[in-house]
Amino acid sequence: MFADRAKILIRSGKGGDGHVSFRRELYVPNGGPDGGNGGKGGDVIFEVDEGLNTLADYRHKRKFSAQDGEAGGKRRCHGGNGTDIVLKVPEGTVILDAESGKVIADMSGDNRRQTVLLGGRGGKGNMNYATPTMQAPKYAQPGVPAQELEVRLELKVIADVGLVGFPNVGKSTFLSRVTNATPKIANYHFTTLNPNLGVVDLDGGDGFVIADIPGLIEGASEGVGLGHEFLRHIERTRVMIHMVDAASTEGRDPIQDIYTINKELEAYNPEIAARPQVIAANKIDVIYPGDEDPVEKLRAEFEPKGIKVFAISAVAGKGVRELLYYVKELLDNIEAEPIVFEQEFFPEDALFQENLPHTVTRDESDEHKFIVEGPRIEKMLGYTNLESEKGFAFFQRFLKNTGILDELVAAGIEEGDTVKMYGFEFDYYK
Secondary structure, eight states, rough: OOOOOEEEEEOOOOOOOOOOOOOOBTTBTTTBBBOOOOOOOOOOOEOOOOTTSSGGSSOOEEEOOOOOOOOOOOOOOOOOOOOOOEEEEOTEEEEEETTTTTTEEEEEETOEEEEEOOOOOOOOOOOGGOOOSOOSOOOOOOOOHHHHHEEEEEOOOOSEEOOOOOOSHHHHHHHHHHOOOOOOOOOSTEEEEEEOOEEEEETEEEEEOOOOOOOOOEEEEEEEEOHHHHHHGTTOOOOEEEETTOOTTTEEEEEEEHHHHHHHHHHHHHHHHOOOEEEEEGGGGGTTTTSSHHHHHHHHGGGTTOOEEEEEEETTTTTTTHHHHHHHHHTTTTTTOOOOOOOOOOOHHHHHHHHOOEEEOOTTTTEEEEEEEEEHHHHHHHHTTTTTTHHHHHHHHHHHTHHHHHHHHTTTOOTOOOOEEEEEEEEEEO
């Protein structure tokens, strides 16, 4: 079975604990604290690998962990940072939160590499806590815990054109004729269990990528058969070639077939159903002379609705060239902006749902400085890289969503005042 879906558990690295120790050397009987800081835990990173086209690597192994940071040591020695874990996925993979189904990352378009879980920051050693009044601190900061999350990976095939239709209407034969793909072809239903991709090369112009989406059946949008697994591959296509058996070799009505599958597309995602379609009336080589022309019936039904009908024989190649050039013309008139799913779920937000305490106070020595501290703030800073654009955007979202900004306003903060958080200082602007 084509591995286009997997559920895995990912875990970032825990930050290394800070160390408690004191300098003990000859002639230095009362040396100060020299416990080093712990190392940062490794991140969980997803990266596009052009050589992959399935999620098979994630079907038999479910847990993936980055390395924990090392603890600090004596003599101000810092612990080593944990190694990141880089998970390679095919282009078009969408990473979703397994519980909510919301999008975390879409590994397509310009997004080739994304950090999904951040490793915990290392704890500070006791050398950081020495003060004139506390010259021998016996306390070190523990490393920030690891993040853990169950995610669902879904591969949504990236192709310009989707080839849809009932089972056994000739899609695999068509694909093998017009592209470099070599799908299995046989005369029974659901031969194709995975989407076959092929590149169509046209004379005097750029080609396009076409995906043979496995045969659909009525009820596919409700998950009947393998409906959902197959329909997800259509989501990124810009044009649909809707293939029907014009000769009705299996006794089905081609007009009814088109309405049935369009109804499934509409039920699954109305936006997909609204994309440009072209009908390929296949198997014209086995239409008996003298019978009512089924192709003309298709044209009378659908061309007034703006859907062009081409009579083709995938086996003999008749009419195929005209169809392909028309599809290329449709693609040229559609904006080529890739369909990318926007991020809906931010793993770092889930970390702060627990109601840890924090305080917002005005600095007694400077009325234009405000201090925000507490376990909630320490935990947030332990996971956040404020030097990165994404990290700073999360930091601002955190202040707003937790009500800390409102508390600062209530405390009397004004534009240009300073906010201090555990060694970090920020100017406040509305």
